[in-house]
Amino acid sequence: QKNSNFQPGRNSIVQMFEWNWGNLAKECETFLGPKGFAGIQISPPNENVVVGDEGRPWWERYQPLSYQLTTRSGDEGALADMIKRCNNAGVRVYADVVFNHMAAKGGSGTGGNNCDPSKKSYPAVPYGPDDFHPDCMINNYQDVNNVRNCQLVGLPDLDQSKQYVRDKIVGYLNHLVDLGIAGFRVDAAKHMWPADLSAIYGSVKNLNSAYFPGGSRPLFYQEVIDYGTEPIKKGEYTGFGRVLDFVHGGQLTNVFRGQNQLKNLQSWGTSWGLASGSDTVVFIDNHDTQRDNGRVLTYKEAKQYKMANAFMLAHPYAEIPKLFSGYYFNDNKQGPPGQDNICAEGSGWVCEHRWRQIANMVGFRNAVSGTDMTNWWTDGYQQIAFGRGNKGFVAFSLSGDIKADLQTSLPPGTYCDVITGDISNNSCTGKTVTVRGDGKATIHLSSGEPDGILAIHVSAKL
Ligand code: ARE
Ligand code: CA
Secondary structure (H helix, E strand, O other): OOOOOOOOOOOOEEEEOOOOHHHHHHHHHHHHOOOOOOEEEEOOOOOEEOOHHHOOOHHHHHOEOOOOOOEOOEOHHHHHHHHHHHHHOOOEEEEEEOOOEOOOOOEEEOOOOEEEHHHOEEOOOOEOHHHEOOOOEOOOOOOHHHHHHOEEOOEOEEOOOOHHHHHHHHHHHHHHHHHOOOEEEEOOHHHOOHHHHHHHHHHOOOOOOOOOOOOOOOEEEEOOOOOOOOOOOHHHHOOOOEEEEHHHHHHHHHHHOOOOOHHHHHHOOHHHOOOOOOOEEEEOOOOOHHHOOOOOOOHHHHHHHHHHHHHHHHOOOOOOEEEEEOEOOOOOOOOOOOOOOOOOOOOOEOOHHHOHHHHHHHHHHHHHOOOOEEEEEEOOOOEEEEEEOOOEEEEEEOOOOEEEEEEOOOOOEEEEOOOOOOEEOOEEOOOEEEEOOOOEEEEEEOOOOOOOEEEEEHHHEO
16 A cells, blocks of 8 residues: 555645645646646544634644544535545645544534543544543653553544444545545554554555546555654554655755755665655655754745755655645644635745745656666765756755756756746746757856756756
Protein backbone atom coordinates (compact mmCIF):
# COMPACT_ATOMS: atom_id res chain seq x y z
CA GLN A 1 0.00 0.00 0.00
CA LYS A 2 2.88 2.28 -0.88
CA ASN A 3 1.78 3.09 -4.39
CA SER A 4 1.01 6.80 -4.74
CA ASN A 5 -1.85 6.32 -7.22
CA PHE A 6 -0.75 9.53 -8.96
CA GLN A 7 -1.81 10.18 -12.49
CA PRO A 8 1.14 9.69 -14.89
CA GLY A 9 3.42 12.71 -15.21
CA ARG A 10 2.55 14.13 -11.77
CA ASN A 11 4.75 13.78 -8.70
CA SER A 12 4.04 16.08 -5.73
CA ILE A 13 1.48 16.29 -2.92
CA VAL A 14 0.58 19.53 -1.17
CA GLN A 15 -0.99 19.66 2.30
CA MET A 16 -3.84 22.18 2.02
CA PHE A 17 -4.16 22.92 5.72
CA GLU A 18 -7.72 23.90 6.76
CA TRP A 19 -8.89 24.73 3.22
CA ASN A 20 -12.61 24.18 2.81
CA TRP A 21 -13.90 21.74 0.20
CA GLY A 22 -15.48 24.36 -2.04
CA ASN A 23 -12.30 26.40 -2.34
CA LEU A 24 -10.23 23.24 -2.84
CA ALA A 25 -12.41 22.05 -5.71
CA LYS A 26 -11.85 25.37 -7.46
CA GLU A 27 -8.13 25.36 -6.69
CA CYS A 28 -7.77 21.89 -8.25
CA GLU A 29 -9.47 23.09 -11.41
CA THR A 30 -7.85 26.48 -11.79
CA PHE A 31 -4.37 26.09 -10.31
CA LEU A 32 -3.26 22.74 -8.89
CA GLY A 33 -4.32 20.63 -11.87
CA PRO A 34 -2.96 22.96 -14.56
CA LYS A 35 0.33 23.45 -12.66
CA GLY A 36 0.95 19.70 -12.48
CA PHE A 37 0.38 18.96 -8.79
CA ALA A 38 -0.29 15.25 -8.20
CA GLY A 39 -2.29 15.38 -4.99
CA ILE A 40 -3.62 17.26 -2.00
CA GLN A 41 -3.67 16.26 1.64
CA ILE A 42 -6.84 17.53 3.27
CA SER A 43 -7.56 18.30 6.92
CA PRO A 44 -9.44 15.55 8.78
CA PRO A 45 -12.84 15.27 7.04
CA ASN A 46 -14.75 13.61 9.91
CA GLU A 47 -16.78 15.25 12.66
CA ASN A 48 -14.72 16.77 15.48
CA VAL A 49 -15.61 18.33 18.80
CA VAL A 50 -16.23 22.10 18.71
CA VAL A 51 -13.64 23.77 20.97
CA GLY A 52 -15.59 26.97 21.41
CA ASP A 53 -14.03 28.09 24.69
CA GLU A 54 -10.61 28.35 23.05
CA GLY A 55 -11.78 30.12 19.91
CA ARG A 56 -11.97 27.19 17.48
CA PRO A 57 -8.24 26.35 17.34
CA TRP A 58 -6.98 24.38 14.32
CA TRP A 59 -6.31 21.42 16.62
CA GLU A 60 -9.98 20.76 17.36
CA ARG A 61 -9.89 18.73 14.14
CA TYR A 62 -7.64 16.18 15.85
CA GLN A 63 -10.40 15.41 18.38
CA PRO A 64 -12.79 13.06 16.53
CA LEU A 65 -16.35 12.80 17.73
CA SER A 66 -17.76 10.57 14.99
CA TYR A 67 -16.95 9.33 11.48
CA GLN A 68 -19.69 11.39 9.88
CA LEU A 69 -18.30 13.69 7.22
CA THR A 70 -19.26 17.16 8.42
CA THR A 71 -16.63 19.68 9.53
CA ARG A 72 -16.02 23.39 9.16
CA SER A 73 -14.51 22.50 5.75
CA GLY A 74 -17.93 21.37 4.54
CA ASP A 75 -20.41 18.51 4.61
CA GLU A 76 -20.34 15.15 2.86
CA GLY A 77 -21.88 16.54 -0.32
CA ALA A 78 -19.21 19.23 -0.59
CA LEU A 79 -16.46 16.71 0.17
CA ALA A 80 -17.74 14.28 -2.49
CA ASP A 81 -18.00 17.09 -5.05
CA MET A 82 -14.46 18.27 -4.29
CA ILE A 83 -12.96 14.78 -4.57
CA LYS A 84 -14.69 14.25 -7.89
CA ARG A 85 -13.62 17.60 -9.33
CA CYS A 86 -10.03 17.23 -8.11
CA ASN A 87 -9.77 13.73 -9.60
CA ASN A 88 -11.14 15.06 -12.87
CA ALA A 89 -8.49 17.81 -12.79
CA GLY A 90 -5.77 15.17 -12.38
CA VAL A 91 -5.27 15.83 -8.67
CA ARG A 92 -5.58 12.94 -6.18
CA VAL A 93 -6.98 13.48 -2.69
CA TYR A 94 -5.38 12.08 0.49
CA ALA A 95 -7.30 12.37 3.74
CA ASP A 96 -5.70 13.00 7.12
CA VAL A 97 -7.35 10.31 9.25
CA VAL A 98 -7.37 10.28 13.05
CA PHE A 99 -8.21 6.94 14.66
CA ASN A 100 -5.69 6.49 17.46
CA HIS A 101 -8.05 8.28 19.78
CA MET A 102 -11.32 10.18 20.23
CA ALA A 103 -12.06 13.66 21.56
CA ALA A 104 -10.88 14.60 25.05
CA LYS A 105 -13.20 17.59 25.23
CA GLY A 106 -16.88 16.93 25.76
CA GLY A 107 -19.85 18.57 24.13
CA SER A 108 -21.14 18.93 20.64
CA GLY A 109 -19.46 18.30 17.35
CA THR A 110 -19.29 19.90 13.92
CA GLY A 111 -21.99 17.51 12.70
CA GLY A 112 -24.40 18.19 15.57
CA ASN A 113 -23.68 15.00 17.54
CA ASN A 114 -22.47 14.85 21.15
CA CYS A 115 -19.89 13.02 23.24
CA ASP A 116 -19.01 12.54 26.88
CA PRO A 117 -15.34 11.59 27.19
CA SER A 118 -15.61 11.13 30.97
CA LYS A 119 -17.89 8.16 30.23
CA LYS A 120 -16.01 7.19 27.03
CA SER A 121 -19.29 7.74 25.27
CA TYR A 122 -19.35 8.62 21.55
CA PRO A 123 -22.87 7.57 20.52
CA ALA A 124 -22.62 8.69 16.90
CA VAL A 125 -20.03 5.97 16.12
CA PRO A 126 -20.98 4.35 18.56
CA TYR A 127 -17.99 3.78 20.87
CA GLY A 128 -18.26 3.02 24.58
CA PRO A 129 -15.92 2.22 27.49
CA ASP A 130 -15.03 -1.27 26.18
CA ASP A 131 -13.48 0.18 23.04
CA PHE A 132 -10.68 2.06 24.82
CA HIS A 133 -7.47 1.25 26.65
CA PRO A 134 -7.59 1.81 30.43
CA ASP A 135 -6.76 5.41 31.41
CA CYS A 136 -3.08 6.33 31.62
CA MET A 137 -1.09 9.26 30.22
CA ILE A 138 1.76 9.10 27.73
CA ASN A 139 4.70 10.34 29.77
CA ASN A 140 7.62 8.20 28.66
CA TYR A 141 8.56 7.95 24.99
CA GLN A 142 11.22 5.37 25.90
CA ASP A 143 8.45 2.94 26.89
CA VAL A 144 6.75 1.37 23.87
CA ASN A 145 3.69 0.20 25.82
CA ASN A 146 3.20 3.62 27.34
CA VAL A 147 3.38 5.30 23.92
CA ARG A 148 0.91 2.91 22.29
CA ASN A 149 -1.57 2.08 25.04
CA CYS A 150 -1.86 5.36 26.92
CA GLN A 151 -3.41 8.72 26.08
CA LEU A 152 -1.67 11.19 23.81
CA VAL A 153 -2.16 14.61 25.49
CA GLY A 154 -5.18 13.17 27.33
CA LEU A 155 -7.07 11.92 24.25
CA PRO A 156 -9.05 8.73 25.05
CA ASP A 157 -7.04 5.92 23.44
CA LEU A 158 -8.88 3.47 21.20
CA ASP A 159 -7.92 -0.21 21.35
CA GLN A 160 -7.32 -1.18 17.71
CA SER A 161 -6.77 -4.83 18.64
CA LYS A 162 -10.55 -5.16 19.10
CA GLN A 163 -12.43 -6.37 16.04
CA TYR A 164 -15.31 -3.99 16.68
CA VAL A 165 -12.96 -0.97 16.73
CA ARG A 166 -11.20 -2.19 13.59
CA ASP A 167 -14.54 -2.58 11.84
CA LYS A 168 -15.56 0.98 12.68
CA ILE A 169 -12.24 2.36 11.43
CA VAL A 170 -12.33 0.30 8.24
CA GLY A 171 -15.92 1.40 7.67
CA TYR A 172 -14.81 5.03 7.88
CA LEU A 173 -11.88 4.51 5.49
CA ASN A 174 -14.07 2.55 3.06
CA HIS A 175 -16.56 5.40 3.03
CA LEU A 176 -13.79 7.75 1.91
CA VAL A 177 -12.60 5.22 -0.69
CA ASP A 178 -16.13 5.12 -2.11
CA LEU A 179 -15.98 8.89 -2.55
CA GLY A 180 -12.80 8.58 -4.63
CA ILE A 181 -9.98 9.17 -2.13
CA ALA A 182 -6.52 7.89 -3.25
CA GLY A 183 -5.01 7.27 0.17
CA PHE A 184 -4.53 8.33 3.77
CA ARG A 185 -2.17 10.24 6.03
CA VAL A 186 -2.47 8.25 9.26
CA ASP A 187 -2.30 10.54 12.28
CA ALA A 188 -0.36 9.36 15.34
CA ALA A 189 0.53 6.00 13.74
CA LYS A 190 3.42 5.69 16.18
CA HIS A 191 0.82 5.42 18.95
CA MET A 192 -0.75 2.33 17.42
CA TRP A 193 0.63 -1.22 17.15
CA PRO A 194 2.04 -2.09 13.72
CA ALA A 195 0.16 -5.41 13.65
CA ASP A 196 -3.16 -3.62 14.23
CA LEU A 197 -2.44 -1.10 11.49
CA SER A 198 -1.40 -3.82 9.08
CA ALA A 199 -4.69 -5.63 9.69
CA ILE A 200 -6.73 -2.45 9.29
CA TYR A 201 -5.02 -1.36 6.05
CA GLY A 202 -5.36 -4.88 4.64
CA SER A 203 -9.13 -4.78 5.20
CA VAL A 204 -9.75 -1.51 3.37
CA LYS A 205 -11.33 -1.99 -0.04
CA ASN A 206 -9.72 -1.30 -3.40
CA LEU A 207 -9.93 2.22 -4.77
CA ASN A 208 -13.00 3.41 -6.62
CA SER A 209 -12.83 2.10 -10.17
CA ALA A 210 -14.50 5.24 -11.52
CA TYR A 211 -11.12 6.94 -11.07
CA PHE A 212 -8.48 4.23 -10.58
CA PRO A 213 -7.40 1.04 -12.40
CA GLY A 214 -9.04 -2.12 -11.05
CA GLY A 215 -7.28 -3.59 -8.01
CA SER A 216 -5.62 -0.31 -6.96
CA ARG A 217 -4.79 -0.14 -3.24
CA PRO A 218 -5.01 3.05 -1.19
CA LEU A 219 -1.72 4.72 -0.25
CA PHE A 220 -1.07 4.79 3.51
CA TYR A 221 1.55 7.26 4.75
CA GLN A 222 1.98 7.29 8.45
CA GLU A 223 2.98 9.87 11.00
CA VAL A 224 5.78 8.11 12.88
CA ILE A 225 8.01 10.78 14.39
CA ASP A 226 11.42 9.14 14.66
CA TYR A 227 14.45 11.35 15.21
CA GLY A 228 16.50 8.30 16.17
CA THR A 229 16.29 8.77 19.94
CA GLU A 230 13.35 6.53 20.87
CA PRO A 231 12.72 2.76 20.70
CA ILE A 232 9.86 3.09 18.18
CA LYS A 233 11.39 3.13 14.69
CA LYS A 234 9.92 4.15 11.36
CA GLY A 235 11.15 0.81 9.98
CA GLU A 236 8.47 -0.99 12.02
CA TYR A 237 5.85 0.64 9.80
CA THR A 238 7.34 0.33 6.31
CA GLY A 239 6.28 -3.25 5.70
CA PHE A 240 2.71 -2.16 4.96
CA GLY A 241 2.85 1.55 4.15
CA ARG A 242 5.05 4.62 3.89
CA VAL A 243 6.20 6.84 6.74
CA LEU A 244 6.50 10.60 6.92
CA ASP A 245 10.20 11.25 7.46
CA PHE A 246 10.72 13.98 10.07
CA VAL A 247 14.51 13.91 9.76
CA HIS A 248 14.25 15.22 6.20
CA GLY A 249 12.95 18.71 6.97
CA GLY A 250 15.33 19.12 9.89
CA GLN A 251 18.40 18.27 7.83
CA LEU A 252 17.49 20.58 4.95
CA THR A 253 16.63 23.32 7.44
CA ASN A 254 20.16 23.07 8.87
CA VAL A 255 21.68 23.24 5.40
CA PHE A 256 19.68 26.20 4.12
CA ARG A 257 20.09 28.10 7.37
CA GLY A 258 23.82 27.85 6.74
CA GLN A 259 24.59 25.43 9.58
CA ASN A 260 25.85 22.80 7.14
CA GLN A 261 27.39 23.51 3.78
CA LEU A 262 25.54 23.11 0.50
CA LYS A 263 28.47 21.17 -0.97
CA ASN A 264 27.68 18.34 1.49
CA LEU A 265 24.37 17.75 -0.28
CA GLN A 266 26.29 15.71 -2.85
CA SER A 267 25.59 12.69 -0.64
CA TRP A 268 21.94 13.61 0.08
CA GLY A 269 19.96 10.44 0.88
CA THR A 270 19.95 7.61 3.39
CA SER A 271 23.40 8.46 4.78
CA TRP A 272 21.75 11.54 6.32
CA GLY A 273 19.54 9.38 8.56
CA LEU A 274 16.69 9.23 6.08
CA ALA A 275 14.72 6.09 5.30
CA SER A 276 14.76 4.76 1.76
CA GLY A 277 13.06 7.12 -0.68
CA SER A 278 10.67 4.32 -1.66
CA ASP A 279 9.42 3.98 1.94
CA THR A 280 8.71 7.61 2.73
CA VAL A 281 6.85 10.80 2.06
CA VAL A 282 9.20 13.74 2.65
CA PHE A 283 8.51 17.38 3.50
CA ILE A 284 10.08 20.53 4.88
CA ASP A 285 7.29 21.63 7.26
CA ASN A 286 3.84 20.48 8.32
CA HIS A 287 1.10 21.95 10.51
CA ASP A 288 2.84 20.81 13.72
CA THR A 289 6.47 21.52 12.90
CA GLN A 290 5.71 24.97 11.52
CA ARG A 291 4.48 25.83 15.04
CA ASP A 292 7.47 24.28 16.78
CA ASN A 293 9.55 27.36 17.67
CA GLY A 294 11.56 27.59 14.49
CA ARG A 295 12.50 23.92 14.43
CA VAL A 296 12.17 23.91 10.64
CA LEU A 297 11.99 26.46 7.85
CA THR A 298 8.55 27.90 7.12
CA TYR A 299 7.05 30.77 5.13
CA LYS A 300 8.49 33.02 7.87
CA GLU A 301 11.98 32.54 6.39
CA ALA A 302 10.76 32.75 2.83
CA LYS A 303 14.02 32.73 0.86
CA GLN A 304 15.55 29.74 2.64
CA TYR A 305 12.17 27.99 2.67
CA LYS A 306 11.87 28.28 -1.10
CA MET A 307 15.42 27.00 -1.50
CA ALA A 308 14.81 23.97 0.73
CA ASN A 309 11.56 23.09 -1.05
CA ALA A 310 13.19 23.62 -4.45
CA PHE A 311 16.03 21.29 -3.48
CA MET A 312 13.55 18.65 -2.29
CA LEU A 313 11.68 18.90 -5.60
CA ALA A 314 14.81 18.96 -7.76
CA HIS A 315 16.55 16.01 -6.13
CA PRO A 316 15.78 12.40 -7.18
CA TYR A 317 16.24 10.81 -3.71
CA ALA A 318 12.63 10.65 -2.49
CA GLU A 319 9.74 9.35 -4.57
CA ILE A 320 7.03 11.44 -2.94
CA PRO A 321 7.61 15.04 -1.83
CA LYS A 322 4.92 16.87 0.13
CA LEU A 323 4.57 20.65 0.19
CA PHE A 324 2.64 22.68 2.74
CA SER A 325 0.15 25.51 2.27
CA GLY A 326 -1.52 27.28 5.17
CA TYR A 327 -2.18 30.63 6.83
CA TYR A 328 -0.27 33.37 8.65
CA PHE A 329 -0.18 33.00 12.45
CA ASN A 330 1.54 34.34 15.51
CA ASP A 331 -0.47 32.51 18.14
CA ASN A 332 0.17 28.76 17.84
CA LYS A 333 -3.42 27.71 18.41
CA GLN A 334 -5.04 30.32 16.11
CA GLY A 335 -7.62 28.77 13.80
CA PRO A 336 -7.98 29.47 10.09
CA PRO A 337 -9.00 32.89 8.71
CA GLY A 338 -12.21 33.35 6.73
CA GLN A 339 -12.32 31.53 3.41
CA ASP A 340 -13.69 34.28 1.18
CA ASN A 341 -11.16 35.52 -1.37
CA ILE A 342 -8.71 32.89 -0.23
CA CYS A 343 -5.13 33.70 -1.35
CA ALA A 344 -5.97 37.35 -2.00
CA GLU A 345 -3.71 39.95 -0.38
CA GLY A 346 -4.89 40.48 3.18
CA SER A 347 -6.93 37.25 3.26
CA GLY A 348 -4.70 35.81 5.96
CA TRP A 349 -3.77 32.79 3.79
CA VAL A 350 -0.13 32.34 2.82
CA CYS A 351 -0.82 30.08 -0.18
CA GLU A 352 2.77 28.86 -0.37
CA HIS A 353 1.73 26.50 -3.17
CA ARG A 354 1.01 29.45 -5.43
CA TRP A 355 4.43 31.02 -5.00
CA ARG A 356 5.94 30.93 -8.47
CA GLN A 357 9.20 29.41 -7.24
CA ILE A 358 7.38 26.51 -5.58
CA ALA A 359 4.69 25.85 -8.18
CA ASN A 360 7.24 25.99 -11.00
CA MET A 361 9.52 23.52 -9.23
CA VAL A 362 6.54 21.13 -9.12
CA GLY A 363 6.62 21.50 -12.92
CA PHE A 364 10.39 20.98 -12.94
CA ARG A 365 9.99 17.70 -11.06
CA ASN A 366 7.40 16.51 -13.58
CA ALA A 367 9.65 17.47 -16.49
CA VAL A 368 12.71 15.60 -15.15
CA SER A 369 10.85 12.55 -13.83
CA GLY A 370 12.73 9.29 -14.34
CA THR A 371 16.19 10.84 -14.74
CA ASP A 372 19.19 10.52 -12.43
CA MET A 373 21.29 13.27 -10.97
CA THR A 374 24.05 14.30 -13.39
CA ASN A 375 26.79 16.91 -13.78
CA TRP A 376 27.18 17.69 -10.07
CA TRP A 377 29.12 20.93 -9.49
CA THR A 378 30.10 22.89 -6.39
CA ASP A 379 32.36 25.82 -5.60
CA GLY A 380 33.40 23.82 -2.54
CA TYR A 381 31.29 25.85 -0.12
CA GLN A 382 27.81 27.28 -0.39
CA GLN A 383 27.13 26.93 -4.12
CA ILE A 384 25.94 23.83 -5.95
CA ALA A 385 24.43 22.89 -9.28
CA PHE A 386 23.31 19.63 -10.83
CA GLY A 387 21.41 18.28 -13.77
CA ARG A 388 18.64 15.76 -14.11
CA GLY A 389 19.77 13.84 -17.15
CA ASN A 390 18.93 15.60 -20.39
CA LYS A 391 15.77 17.15 -18.91
CA GLY A 392 16.73 19.81 -16.40
CA PHE A 393 19.42 21.74 -14.56
CA VAL A 394 19.34 23.61 -11.27
CA ALA A 395 21.72 25.83 -9.27
CA PHE A 396 21.66 27.09 -5.66
CA SER A 397 23.74 29.73 -3.93
CA LEU A 398 23.59 30.55 -0.25
CA SER A 399 26.56 32.86 -0.40
CA GLY A 400 28.47 34.62 -3.16
CA ASP A 401 27.70 34.88 -6.87
CA ILE A 402 27.75 32.00 -9.30
CA LYS A 403 29.19 33.15 -12.59
CA ALA A 404 30.48 30.04 -14.31
CA ASP A 405 30.37 27.97 -17.46
CA LEU A 406 28.81 24.74 -16.24
CA GLN A 407 28.37 21.46 -18.05
CA THR A 408 24.78 20.34 -18.52
CA SER A 409 23.35 17.37 -20.41
CA LEU A 410 20.58 19.47 -21.94
CA PRO A 411 19.91 19.85 -25.64
CA PRO A 412 21.18 23.18 -26.97
CA GLY A 413 18.78 26.10 -26.94
CA THR A 414 17.41 28.93 -24.85
CA TYR A 415 15.66 28.08 -21.59
CA CYS A 416 13.49 30.15 -19.28
CA ASP A 417 14.58 30.22 -15.62
CA VAL A 418 11.35 29.14 -13.93
CA ILE A 419 12.41 30.68 -10.61
CA THR A 420 12.49 34.27 -11.86
CA GLY A 421 9.80 33.95 -14.52
CA ASP A 422 7.41 32.05 -16.72
CA ILE A 423 7.01 31.57 -20.42
CA SER A 424 4.33 33.87 -21.72
CA ASN A 425 3.62 34.64 -25.40
CA ASN A 426 6.73 32.70 -26.41
CA SER A 427 9.03 34.77 -24.28
CA CYS A 428 10.39 34.42 -20.78
CA THR A 429 9.37 36.94 -18.14
CA GLY A 430 12.50 36.13 -16.10
CA LYS A 431 16.13 35.28 -16.79
CA THR A 432 17.07 33.10 -19.74
CA VAL A 433 19.90 30.59 -20.00
CA THR A 434 21.53 29.51 -23.26
CA VAL A 435 22.80 25.96 -23.54
CA ARG A 436 25.44 25.75 -26.24
CA GLY A 437 26.17 22.91 -28.67
CA ASP A 438 28.58 21.23 -26.24
CA GLY A 439 25.98 21.29 -23.44
CA LYS A 440 27.74 24.05 -21.53
CA ALA A 441 25.83 27.03 -20.22
CA THR A 442 26.89 30.24 -18.55
CA ILE A 443 25.05 30.27 -15.22
CA HIS A 444 24.57 33.59 -13.41
CA LEU A 445 23.08 33.55 -9.94
CA SER A 446 23.82 36.46 -7.67
CA SER A 447 23.50 36.25 -3.90
CA GLY A 448 21.69 39.59 -4.10
CA GLU A 449 18.76 38.00 -5.94
CA PRO A 450 15.58 37.35 -3.99
CA ASP A 451 15.68 33.56 -4.34
CA GLY A 452 19.14 31.96 -4.55
CA ILE A 453 17.90 29.38 -7.07
CA LEU A 454 18.05 28.98 -10.85
CA ALA A 455 16.14 26.19 -12.60
CA ILE A 456 15.71 25.30 -16.25
CA HIS A 457 14.05 22.33 -17.90
CA VAL A 458 12.91 21.04 -21.25
CA SER A 459 9.24 21.90 -20.74
CA ALA A 460 10.19 25.59 -20.38
CA LYS A 461 12.41 25.92 -23.46
CA LEU A 462 11.93 28.85 -25.80
C1 ARE B 1 -5.03 19.72 22.50
C2 ARE B 1 -4.39 20.65 23.52
C3 ARE B 1 -3.86 19.86 24.69
C4 ARE B 1 -4.97 19.01 25.30
C5 ARE B 1 -5.55 18.13 24.21
C6 ARE B 1 -6.73 17.32 24.70
O1 ARE B 1 -3.34 21.37 22.89
O2 ARE B 1 -3.37 20.77 25.67
O3 ARE B 1 -4.43 18.20 26.33
O4 ARE B 1 -6.00 18.92 23.13
O5 ARE B 1 -7.83 18.15 24.98
C7 ARE B 1 -3.00 18.35 17.84
C8 ARE B 1 -2.28 19.40 18.66
C9 ARE B 1 -2.44 19.15 20.15
C10 ARE B 1 -3.91 19.03 20.49
C11 ARE B 1 -4.43 17.83 19.71
C12 ARE B 1 -5.89 17.53 19.97
O6 ARE B 1 -0.90 19.38 18.32
O7 ARE B 1 -1.89 20.27 20.86
O8 ARE B 1 -4.05 18.84 21.89
O9 ARE B 1 -4.32 18.13 18.30
O10 ARE B 1 -6.69 18.62 19.73
C13 ARE B 1 3.49 13.61 19.40
C14 ARE B 1 2.81 12.50 18.58
C15 ARE B 1 2.31 12.98 17.24
C16 ARE B 1 1.49 14.26 17.35
C17 ARE B 1 2.35 15.28 18.07
C18 ARE B 1 1.62 16.62 18.22
O11 ARE B 1 3.71 11.40 18.42
O12 ARE B 1 1.49 11.94 16.69
O13 ARE B 1 2.71 14.78 19.37
N1 ARE B 1 1.04 14.74 16.03
C19 ARE B 1 -0.33 14.45 15.52
C20 ARE B 1 -0.93 15.62 14.76
C21 ARE B 1 -1.23 16.76 15.72
C22 ARE B 1 -2.33 16.32 16.68
C23 ARE B 1 -2.23 14.92 17.07
C24 ARE B 1 -1.29 14.04 16.56
C25 ARE B 1 -3.31 14.36 17.88
O14 ARE B 1 -0.11 15.98 13.69
O15 ARE B 1 -1.59 17.94 15.04
O16 ARE B 1 -2.28 17.12 17.88
O17 ARE B 1 -4.31 13.92 16.96
C26 ARE B 1 8.69 14.08 20.37
C27 ARE B 1 8.10 12.70 20.07
C28 ARE B 1 6.87 12.81 19.17
C29 ARE B 1 5.88 13.78 19.76
C30 ARE B 1 6.56 15.15 19.93
C31 ARE B 1 5.62 16.17 20.51
O18 ARE B 1 9.31 14.58 19.18
O19 ARE B 1 9.06 11.90 19.42
O20 ARE B 1 6.28 11.53 19.04
O21 ARE B 1 4.76 13.90 18.85
O22 ARE B 1 7.69 15.00 20.80
O23 ARE B 1 5.20 15.76 21.78
CA1 CA C 1 -2.83 4.30 21.08
